Amino acid sequence: GAVVSQHPSRVICKSGTSVKIECRSLDFQATTMFWYRQFPKQSLMLMATSNEGSKATYEQGVEKDKFLINHASLTLSTLTVTSAHPEDSSFYICSASLAGGLYEQYFGPGTRLTVT
Protein backbone atom coordinates (compact mmCIF):
# COMPACT_ATOMS: atom_id res chain seq x y z
CA GLY A 1 0.00 0.00 0.00
CA ALA A 2 0.80 3.74 0.06
CA VAL A 3 1.92 4.02 -3.55
CA VAL A 4 2.57 7.38 -5.16
CA SER A 5 3.05 7.79 -8.89
CA GLN A 6 4.48 10.64 -10.92
CA HIS A 7 4.14 11.43 -14.58
CA PRO A 8 6.15 11.91 -16.65
CA SER A 9 9.28 10.22 -15.31
CA ARG A 10 11.45 12.21 -17.63
CA VAL A 11 10.83 15.30 -19.75
CA ILE A 12 12.93 17.47 -22.00
CA CYS A 13 11.60 20.85 -22.97
CA LYS A 14 12.81 23.99 -24.64
CA SER A 15 13.59 27.15 -22.76
CA GLY A 16 10.54 29.36 -22.37
CA THR A 17 7.97 26.58 -22.46
CA SER A 18 5.91 25.24 -19.54
CA VAL A 19 5.91 21.73 -18.19
CA LYS A 20 3.32 20.02 -16.01
CA ILE A 21 4.17 17.18 -13.64
CA GLU A 22 1.43 15.05 -12.08
CA CYS A 23 1.56 13.37 -8.70
CA ARG A 24 -1.04 10.79 -7.73
CA SER A 25 -1.63 8.75 -4.61
CA LEU A 26 -2.85 5.45 -6.05
CA ASP A 27 -4.26 3.56 -3.10
CA PHE A 28 -4.87 6.13 -0.41
CA GLN A 29 -6.20 9.61 0.12
CA ALA A 30 -3.61 12.27 0.78
CA THR A 31 -4.59 15.30 2.79
CA THR A 32 -1.27 16.91 2.07
CA MET A 33 1.16 16.60 -0.80
CA PHE A 34 4.67 17.98 -0.96
CA TRP A 35 6.91 18.97 -3.82
CA TYR A 36 10.68 18.65 -3.53
CA ARG A 37 13.59 19.43 -5.73
CA GLN A 38 16.82 17.48 -5.59
CA PHE A 39 20.17 18.35 -7.13
CA PRO A 40 22.75 15.62 -7.80
CA LYS A 41 24.23 14.13 -4.65
CA GLN A 42 22.26 16.48 -2.46
CA SER A 43 19.37 16.01 -0.09
CA LEU A 44 15.77 16.93 -0.78
CA MET A 45 14.79 20.59 -0.84
CA LEU A 46 11.16 21.24 0.01
CA MET A 47 9.57 23.63 -2.47
CA ALA A 48 5.95 23.75 -1.33
CA THR A 49 3.22 22.06 0.65
CA SER A 50 -0.20 21.66 -0.88
CA ASN A 51 -3.49 20.78 0.72
CA GLU A 52 -6.50 19.67 -1.27
CA GLY A 53 -8.73 22.59 -2.19
CA SER A 54 -6.49 25.34 -0.87
CA LYS A 55 -3.54 27.37 -2.05
CA ALA A 56 -0.10 25.88 -1.72
CA THR A 57 2.35 27.14 0.86
CA TYR A 58 5.70 27.88 -0.68
CA GLU A 59 9.07 27.74 1.04
CA GLN A 60 11.16 30.86 1.26
CA GLY A 61 12.93 31.60 -2.00
CA VAL A 62 10.58 29.53 -4.18
CA GLU A 63 8.76 31.60 -6.79
CA LYS A 64 5.08 30.77 -6.62
CA ASP A 65 4.39 32.32 -10.03
CA LYS A 66 7.02 30.13 -11.61
CA PHE A 67 6.14 26.89 -9.87
CA LEU A 68 2.36 26.63 -10.00
CA ILE A 69 0.84 23.97 -7.77
CA ASN A 70 -2.71 22.72 -7.98
CA HIS A 71 -4.15 20.16 -5.59
CA ALA A 72 -7.49 19.37 -7.19
CA SER A 73 -8.39 16.25 -5.25
CA LEU A 74 -7.24 14.03 -2.41
CA THR A 75 -5.32 11.90 -4.90
CA LEU A 76 -3.89 14.40 -7.40
CA SER A 77 -1.50 17.33 -7.24
CA THR A 78 0.22 18.99 -10.19
CA LEU A 79 3.34 21.11 -10.44
CA THR A 80 3.69 23.36 -13.49
CA VAL A 81 7.06 24.88 -14.20
CA THR A 82 6.27 27.98 -16.20
CA SER A 83 8.63 29.64 -18.67
CA ALA A 84 11.27 27.05 -17.91
CA HIS A 85 14.95 27.91 -18.09
CA PRO A 86 18.02 25.66 -18.05
CA GLU A 87 18.57 26.42 -14.36
CA ASP A 88 15.20 24.78 -13.65
CA SER A 89 16.65 21.47 -14.82
CA SER A 90 16.50 19.17 -11.83
CA PHE A 91 14.92 16.10 -10.28
CA TYR A 92 11.45 16.91 -8.95
CA ILE A 93 9.88 14.56 -6.43
CA CYS A 94 6.45 14.66 -4.86
CA SER A 95 5.29 12.99 -1.69
CA ALA A 96 1.96 12.42 -0.05
CA SER A 97 1.00 12.28 3.58
CA LEU A 98 -1.54 9.64 4.52
CA ALA A 99 -4.84 11.04 5.78
CA GLY A 100 -5.21 10.00 9.41
CA GLY A 101 -1.67 8.75 9.48
CA LEU A 102 1.16 9.77 11.73
CA TYR A 103 2.84 12.23 9.38
CA GLU A 104 4.99 9.80 7.43
CA GLN A 105 5.40 10.72 3.78
CA TYR A 106 5.36 8.42 0.79
CA PHE A 107 7.35 9.53 -2.19
CA GLY A 108 6.81 9.26 -5.91
CA PRO A 109 9.55 7.97 -8.22
CA GLY A 110 10.53 11.48 -9.33
CA THR A 111 10.56 13.41 -12.59
CA ARG A 112 13.77 14.42 -14.27
CA LEU A 113 13.34 17.73 -16.05
CA THR A 114 15.88 18.91 -18.60
CA VAL A 115 15.45 22.35 -20.10
CA THR A 116 17.45 22.96 -23.27
Added chain:
Amino acid sequence: QKEVEQDPGPLSVPEGAIVSLNCTYSNSAFQYFMWYRQYSRKGPELLMYTYSSGNKEDGRFTAQVDKSSKYISLFIRDSQPSDSATYLCAMNTFGNEKLTFGTGTRLTIIP
Protein backbone atom coordinates in the same frame (compact mmCIF):
# COMPACT_ATOMS: atom_id res chain seq x y z
CA GLN B 1 24.25 24.29 13.30
CA LYS B 2 21.88 22.20 11.21
CA GLU B 3 18.83 20.79 12.94
CA VAL B 4 19.72 17.31 11.71
CA GLU B 5 23.28 16.10 11.16
CA GLN B 6 24.09 13.01 9.14
CA ASP B 7 27.47 11.75 8.01
CA PRO B 8 27.38 11.91 4.21
CA GLY B 9 29.84 9.08 3.78
CA PRO B 10 30.47 7.48 1.39
CA LEU B 11 30.44 4.29 3.42
CA SER B 12 31.65 1.03 1.90
CA VAL B 13 31.32 -2.30 3.68
CA PRO B 14 31.68 -5.92 2.58
CA GLU B 15 28.64 -8.04 1.91
CA GLY B 16 27.28 -9.69 5.05
CA ALA B 17 28.56 -6.99 7.41
CA ILE B 18 26.40 -5.08 9.86
CA VAL B 19 25.90 -1.50 8.82
CA SER B 20 25.25 1.33 11.25
CA LEU B 21 23.86 4.62 9.97
CA ASN B 22 23.36 7.53 12.34
CA CYS B 23 21.79 10.95 12.71
CA THR B 24 21.89 13.48 15.50
CA TYR B 25 19.46 16.30 15.97
CA SER B 26 19.25 19.43 18.03
CA ASN B 27 15.48 20.08 18.27
CA SER B 28 14.10 18.25 21.28
CA ALA B 29 10.58 18.76 19.90
CA PHE B 30 11.14 16.14 17.19
CA GLN B 31 8.93 13.18 18.00
CA TYR B 32 8.60 11.13 14.80
CA PHE B 33 11.59 9.55 13.15
CA MET B 34 11.89 7.95 9.75
CA TRP B 35 14.51 6.28 7.62
CA TYR B 36 14.28 6.40 3.84
CA ARG B 37 16.29 4.53 1.24
CA GLN B 38 16.90 6.22 -2.09
CA TYR B 39 18.34 4.46 -5.09
CA SER B 40 20.01 6.55 -7.74
CA ARG B 41 17.50 8.56 -9.82
CA LYS B 42 14.54 7.24 -7.82
CA GLY B 43 12.29 8.67 -5.16
CA PRO B 44 12.95 7.86 -1.49
CA GLU B 45 11.32 4.74 -0.09
CA LEU B 46 10.12 4.66 3.51
CA LEU B 47 11.99 1.90 5.36
CA MET B 48 11.33 2.45 9.02
CA TYR B 49 9.15 4.70 11.09
CA THR B 50 9.10 5.14 14.84
CA TYR B 51 7.98 7.65 17.42
CA SER B 52 9.37 6.39 20.68
CA SER B 53 12.74 5.74 22.20
CA GLY B 54 13.98 2.20 21.88
CA ASN B 55 14.35 -0.27 19.05
CA LYS B 56 12.04 -1.25 16.23
CA GLU B 57 12.89 -4.23 14.08
CA ASP B 58 11.70 -5.13 10.59
CA GLY B 59 13.50 -8.01 8.94
CA ARG B 60 17.16 -7.13 8.55
CA PHE B 61 16.56 -3.53 9.60
CA THR B 62 16.51 -2.13 13.13
CA ALA B 63 15.74 1.50 13.91
CA GLN B 64 16.96 2.82 17.23
CA VAL B 65 15.96 6.09 18.85
CA ASP B 66 17.57 7.69 21.90
CA LYS B 67 15.66 10.87 22.62
CA SER B 68 17.75 11.71 25.67
CA SER B 69 20.85 11.86 23.50
CA LYS B 70 19.01 13.16 20.41
CA TYR B 71 20.47 10.32 18.39
CA ILE B 72 18.90 7.87 15.98
CA SER B 73 20.39 4.89 14.19
CA LEU B 74 19.54 2.42 11.48
CA PHE B 75 21.20 -0.97 11.59
CA ILE B 76 21.26 -3.28 8.59
CA ARG B 77 22.16 -6.90 9.29
CA ASP B 78 23.53 -9.32 6.71
CA SER B 79 24.00 -6.49 4.26
CA GLN B 80 23.44 -7.23 0.59
CA PRO B 81 24.64 -5.50 -2.60
CA SER B 82 21.02 -4.49 -3.17
CA ASP B 83 21.25 -2.38 0.00
CA SER B 84 23.63 -0.04 -1.83
CA ALA B 85 21.80 3.28 -1.85
CA THR B 86 21.61 6.63 -0.10
CA TYR B 87 19.93 6.49 3.29
CA LEU B 88 18.14 9.57 4.60
CA CYS B 89 16.95 10.13 8.11
CA ALA B 90 13.94 12.38 8.57
CA MET B 91 11.98 13.66 11.51
CA ASN B 92 9.18 16.00 12.46
CA THR B 93 7.37 17.49 15.40
CA PHE B 94 3.87 16.73 16.62
CA GLY B 95 1.25 18.33 14.40
CA ASN B 96 3.74 19.27 11.70
CA GLU B 97 3.65 17.29 8.49
CA LYS B 98 6.84 18.87 7.14
CA LEU B 99 9.87 16.65 7.47
CA THR B 100 13.38 17.76 8.32
CA PHE B 101 15.89 15.59 6.46
CA GLY B 102 19.47 14.68 7.06
CA THR B 103 21.82 15.12 4.15
CA GLY B 104 21.87 11.37 3.44
CA THR B 105 24.60 8.72 3.69
CA ARG B 106 25.77 6.98 0.54
CA LEU B 107 26.24 3.29 1.27
CA THR B 108 27.96 0.74 -0.96
CA ILE B 109 27.92 -2.98 -0.15
CA ILE B 110 30.88 -4.69 -1.78
CA PRO B 111 30.18 -8.24 -3.02
